[in-house]
Amino acid sequence: MTEAAYGRLRRRLRRWNDRVGTSDAPAARATDGEPAPIPTHLGPAFDQRVAEALERQQPAGRDADYDVVRDHFDIAHYLLQAPALLDNPDVDPIQHFLRLGPGVKLTPTPGFSTDSYLKRHPERRTGDANPYVAWLREGRAKGEVAEPVMGVEKLAAVLGSTTEEVVEQISERRTDVVRRLHHGKLGEMFAKAAELEPLVGELWAEVPRPRMMPIPWLVVADQLGALHSSQEALGFERARIVLVVEDADDALVERLRDGLCAEVDPHDVVVVTTGPNAGGGDATAGGVRRVDFAETARGLGPIMTQQVLVELLRSLCADAIVGVESRLFLEALTPYGRALKASERIFLGFSGLRRSRLGHPAGASARYFYRHAELVDAVIVDSEETEDRLIEDYGLPKAVAQKLRAVADDEALAEMARELLWEVPDGHHD
Structure with missing residues (x-):
């Protein structure tokens, strides 16, 4: 020109x-x-x-x-x-x-x-x-x-x-x-x-479509929305102990919740339910806070749901995180476990094994226990029988076997609650 x-x-x-x-x-x-x-x-x-x-x-x-x-x-x-x-x-x-x-x-x-x-x-x-x-x-x-x-x-x-x-x-x-x-x-x-x-x-x-922060994509807004809704349900307050559970009516969940409430203000205990049929029961009895994460994260894909769950758990700044039979939490530990471990104390809880129709042991512990046993601080089980079964079935070395905690009686439950709250002296379980 x-x-x-x-x-x-x-x-x-x-x-x-x-x-x-x-x-x-x-x-x-x-x-x-x-x-x-x-x-x-x-x-x-x-x-x-x-x-x-x-x-x-x-x-x-x-x-x-x-x-x-x-x-x-x-x-x-x-x-x-x-x-x-x-x-x-x-x-x-x-x-x-x-x-x-x-x-x-x-x-x-x-x-x-x-x-x-x-x-x-x-x-x-x-x-x-x-x-x-x-x-x-x-x-x-x-x-x-x-x-x-x-x-x-x-x-x-x-x-x-x-x-x-x-x-x-x-x-x-x-x-x-x-x-x-x-x-x-x-x-x-x-x-x-x-x-x-x-x-x-x-x-x-x-140039016609510049990305606008903080929501350059819908996926970011979805994640932020799910995290905000979850925190809103919990009153935007931190927790001392977080129980991440598949079913709030699970017997081990109820036992752990009761043991923790005997040691701390129930308001400091949070229950995060991740299952589609999370149960109701007494999950919020006595002031325990609860969020139905399956609902607040509804519509997110599996990978995004795992990401938001991990972000939520970190944001609660808890003394300990206990995953009890929650498949979402157990699956999230595979990609995010080591990163989460860097800042959080992680515990797992498993109920007793059962026999499938084909005769082999079935349940969350059969699928996930050995995958994450070395990653977590301890593994809580409902009975000494379950503890013995896990040691025998997996041929656990001593270092891993010492991580098992059976809460079969009130004394063991109280001791487990204190460990979750950093109140058990170092070496007590050696």
Whole structure:
């Protein structure tokens, strides 16, 4: 492009900029809030394509939908998502967007996503109206959320804010980031890097969708939401002892809970249930706190559920964590056990073995005991018979066998409770 041509381009863009800047329209064409200074760091060719698209927009009055969208449409943002349109000046970006309809993955502005909007408001899938047009005409005034990042509702609860406040804050941050990339020092540095390494320039296509912290992906919001809901159920307070259990009605769980409550304030004991049928019973009797983790983590995948459980346990800052027959906890110890062990005291609890229909020993201890026996501080069992069975079945070496604690009587239970609370002298079980 010649210097004269570039000068004409700048004048055309400035005239448009002045027109939008004095208009009563929301002027979200630039960065979802304000008209853009010129030129951009995307280069003269890109700026020329934007200017040509602006000049070729159809006159008002021909198409009502077009008129509604035009006053909010960000052409530069749209073209970055559809680079094929850069080489085809005959295509009007607004008409292109309207023609593609609800299935389009391209977004008209950085702050609106058709896909996210329809996931939140599936009723907008019906009818002939373009979802963006429907949002501009009705949905926005009704408070319908069109924020591209899913999960802002969960984040709002975590932050103690309304969804509207979080959406506004994310939008402001996104607008600032996009503006700096297009026209600021950040974009200038990026453009210089692209000159040195052409592959960097390929990343310009990522500019329309910057990741917004603290929730760059829905999975992060889901994890934060599950962790917050779990802590909320526990009153946002630490615990002395945490029992992670499959079933709150398990006899060993009830015995341990009663023994601990005889030593400490019941409020300092937390029961985290992880099974789908976690039982009710007296899990919260006498002030013991409880969270139904299977419910607060509902919808998370297996790996994410394990991650959130480990984060929850660490956040409680307990003297000891006791997993009693909880398959989720036992499975989580495989990838996270050594990391958790670095900051927490871990104990396991197993009820007695039973014989399967095929005659072999069955139960959680048969599957998980040897896998984690060396990792944990001690293993609590319901009876001396179970202790003997484990030693015999696994041929346990002395160092591992000494970790077994049978709580068959009240004295042994009281001693186990004191060990969990750091109150048993070192070497007492040697």
